Amino acid sequence: MNTVSKGPEFVVSRAEGAWLWDENGDRYLDGTASLWYCNVGHGRAEIADAVHKQITTLDAYTVYGDFANGPALELSARLASHAPVADPRVILTCGGGESIETASKLARRYWAALGSPAKTHLISRTGGYHGLHGFGTSMGMDRFRAGFGPLIEQTSVVPHDSVEALEQEIQRVGPENVAAFFAEPVIGAGGVYAPEPDYFARVAELCRGYGVLFIVDSVICAFGRMGDWFGVERFGVSPDMIVFAKGVTSGYLPLGGVITSGEIADPFWNHPGNPFIHGTTYAGHPTCCAAALANLDILEREDLFTASLEVEAHLDVSLRTLSDHPLVREVRSGVGVMAAVELTEKALMEHGITTDEVFQEARARGVVLRAIPTSLLMSPPLIVSWQQIDHMTSTLRSALDAVAARHL
Template sequence: MTSTINPETLSGERIEELQQIAGDHMFMHAAQTNDWRGNLKIYVKGDGVWVETADGQRHLDAMAGLWYKSAGYGRTEIADAVYAQMTAIDSAPSGGSTLPQIELAGKVAELYPDHGARSFFVSGGSEAVETAVKMAKKYSILNGKAGAFKVISRRYSYHGGTAMAVSLGGNPAADPMGPLMPGAIHVTNWNSYRLPYAGDPVDVAIKCANEFEEVIKHQGADTVAAMIAEPISAAFGIQVPPAEYWQRLREIADRYNVVLIADEVITGFGRTGEWFAPTNWGVQADITSVAKAITSGYAPLGAAIATKKIADAFVGGPNETFKHLITFGGHPIAAAAALANLNIFERDDLVGNSKRMGAYLYEQLQSLYSHKIVGDVRGGLGLLAAVELVADRGSKTPFPAEAGLAKKLPKLLFDRNIVSFRAGDLISLCPPLSINKGEIDFIVAAIDSALDELESDLGI
């Protein structure tokens, strides 16, 4: 059986058949089979911010796939680049490389604030995080800290689905996996809506950052290899910190000789209106994990980008070699997709558009405060925003699970042709960076109307 490429040929009967196969034989990621069986959305076409299902429904993808479709759908020049590479040479024999891999390493260094940067290419975000942490540990050993194996991260963060990444992610209770990586230590995460401590937000942010220092002092700086954080935690609800937070993280990392890792799997490549998010705050991380937008999801690729200072420690003899290998890491097909993708970013100024349209989106979302159930509108740094719904705005009390928002809201939005993610108490917004004002207006109007219906359903 071959897959059906031409969506026009998808009959109702064929769709039913596909539903049956999926329902019987597929795991959907992080999803309950009973929630989608028989009703799986099968997408067959995409163009810009729009996607189309097999049964002909057209929706605006307000989540850019899963935080990655930054260049938008239907970019045939990426497909052409992939085809050209695949027909020339799809992969290199062991020990060699290919044109797009080399050119991509050069392009990333050109875009990265430290132009001496060196990239270790992998296949996705979790591998990028694993690679960054292993690199930080080995760097620490090479840098005179032989006993450094501990890594400090933040509660309620998300760093991926593999064992080490789950250990660093701050919510292991989400799916208990038994003992996690030894040496994973968690500190308080930044939360702009429900400040973790009383006080002025900037002081509280600095206090949160200082928790990294307290752990380092308590554990002993010689035992700590790295500290890792997402510049804006999407998993924790699009939490944009004040500039002082990352500036303080940088100071602590420098003072104690600890590697600072920015997990930019979501924020990297323009999402925040800068190529890399810490630039917004005048900060440079030592290692940056990226994935998603590097190819806009046209092919799976990730990277751990090391500054020259870090990377140079690995240039020497056998002892300095970074003995880390991922067979398909930086696959030439994916590298070709990344180059064509980043070419679109530069040609169409998608990073500038992210800044401009991000400001517009954030401004338009403010109108939603007319709904009593809107507790907080977050964002303001590029095209990453969230609307948090609460049962009581004054006390910021969340809706009880029985209110059923987690199921109701995605449906209300879908009925208004918006694809959202994890809509529930929180409507996250992460549209393609190519979005325009009219499309943003469409999203905001759809949310407005969905909230009207939700409020009347809840009797508010």
């Protein structure tokens, strides 16, 4: 609230491809695909046409009970056909945080249905971001947890890069009390941290061994951002659940969901009188699903999966040229179309430089980045060109130079 109470808002009035225009007609490169979601780029008439057609055919209708609609069924079948989940079932929601709520409740409810109601504890990773609903806030970073009083207490956080720490935590809490482990393939909002190549294979095995559900939060990493459908294929694992949102529609309309294994669905699916009581008004919204289907058509037809691997490689090469800048501690990139440029402790602590200053300088020069306390984050649309990536890098360098000139 304080950000906008201090001065005028930055009003975005138009967007096309990887470009944005403000209300004065000034152009900016969208270095973040809005909030990590606009995978196919802005201004796709094909998605607008699909949405128009759907609204004039069936605008919206509940999927309560046995009600269904064509786009929701088609989307669910299409997602299931690509998901690296055994015997997959799809629950549709309106976004990421809502999907985390769904997955958390389903994990607890599954164990209760199997006669283990004590299995309620949820483990997440340092730097993990799972949205700001009840469960997501409870599992999230300290700076997002403060000031709300008691949250869900059966949660804990382990170092993001240690399988051993996860095992110790499962043993400390007691496997008979742990419902699930949540992890993003690459930690996004928490600062872009990629796992060691064998981390997820080891985690999956560990969770299986202890009877802990392994839930992947692919809200950022799915739909091409990692060069594949669900952001975990390159790690060769098959989680119990995958949570998705953002890139499923490239943000044109709000949609998210959970893909769960048939084994987890089984107690509710095949046994009458044992419902999973959960759902929301707009779940399975046909118009949002129509937008998703058109978006997936574009991803597949333009093979943005392959293109994104090339963008990933170029982004890595381009941004690493910033490693020599005196304000830069580390560049994290090279796994997925996402990157972080972290400032040195000296810049932040001794010189009092903030990442927001760098963000402002970059935006004033026509590039939109994302600032978190220690780093600038980048996650451009997958259709970004190499020239646009280099433009982003050189603009960030100028922004860093301007901030350094002011402080050093």
